[in-house]
Amino acid sequence: MEAQKPYTLAVCVVVIxxxxxxxxxxxxDQGMSSFVFVFYRQAAASLLLLPIALLxxxxxxxxxxxxxxxxxxxxxxxxNTLGINLSNANASVKFTSAAIASATGNSTxxxxxxxxxxxxxxxxxxxxxxxxxxxxxxALCLGGALVIAFYTGPSLSPVNHHRAFVPRxxxxxxxxxxxxxxxxxxxxxxxxxxxxxxxxxxxVLQAALLKEYPNKLxxxxxxxxxxxxxxxxxxxxxxRDFSRWKLHLDVSLIDVLYTA
Numbered sequence: 001m002e003a004q005k006p007y008t009l010a011v012c013v014v015v016i017x018x019x020x021x022x023x024x025x026x027x028x029d030q031g032m033s034s035f036v037f038v039f040y041r042q043a044a045a046s047l048l049l050l051p052i053a054l055l056x057x058x059x060x061x062x063x064x065x066x067x068x069x070x071x072x073x074x075x076x077x078x079x080n081t082l083g084i085n086l087s088n089a090n091a092s093v094k095f096t097s098a099a100i101a102s103a104t105g106n107s108t109x110x111x112x113x114x115x116x117x118x119x120x121x122x123x124x125x126x127x128x129x130x131x132x133x134x135x136x137x138x139a140l141c142l143g144g145a146l147v148i149a150f151y152t153g154p155s156l157s158p159v160n161h162h163r164a165f166v167p168r169x170x171x172x173x174x175x176x177x178x179x180x181x182x183x184x185x186x187x188x189x190x191x192x193x194x195x196x197x198x199x200x201x202x203x204v205l206q207a208a209l210l211k212e213y214p215n216k217l218x219x220x221x222x223x224x225x226x227x228x229x230x231x232x233x234x235x236x237x238x239x240r241d242f243s244r245w246k247l248h249l250d251v252s253l254i255d256v257l258y259t260a
Contacts, residue, residue: 020259027255033244035235037255038084040247042228044260046221053221060215064222068213072222075209079202080227085234086195110142111200119204 028034054061113134116122125131206219213219239245247253 023251023255023258027252030250030252031244032252032255033235033239035085035231035238036245037252038081039228039231039235040256041084041259042080042224042231044256046224046228048260049217049221049224053217057215057218060218064213064218068209069222071205071209072219073226075202075205076223076226077230078198078205080223081230081234083195083198083202084227085231086191086198108196108200108203110138111197112203113138115200115204116207121204121207 024037027037113122117124124134126135209219210216235245247256
């Protein structure tokens, strides 16, 4: 059972992220600002993690050096602030669909694997069964992601008859009159892949950082806090209409809580 636990957790994470894409698509269809959403998401996660980290790891807070804090700030900028804003603000929900966002996520292990090879953090022995399995897995992930991502059929629209998921009239009318063009679809897919590159780089950097400072809870919490501050700066510049910062008792609030 212990040997199977990492694989089970990995599958659970993929399921959770798939749900996130669908709920986020519904929230953005209602007119929620994607940049504001990223800030609220990171802020809510920080509020959730901070009390837990202070309760369980308060004795270890002082052990974080200035070098570790600087790395965490940069890693939060790469993997959280930049990666999430690229994904949510430009690709997964605005230019494509929830299905495309989830499908192109399969490119993440491919990019991570390639980066790990370049940085000599992983090896491939082509004459072994594990090496062959890695190559086949990489090929299937990348091939499946590209086939689905560049398929220009109708996008997945998470329709739910519950009143919380019903778009406001103005937004619904605008979205119904404009379907994404082929160029927009390709651009959205490219930006989603770029987001996956930042996410993959973040994971590779995390593996090295955990060897230097093996406290997962503190590393996660500090990065969430840094990302919340960075995302606020991005949202303040990108979304100056502060009426769009209001959270409503609808799917937008569900989206923030779920992703947090």
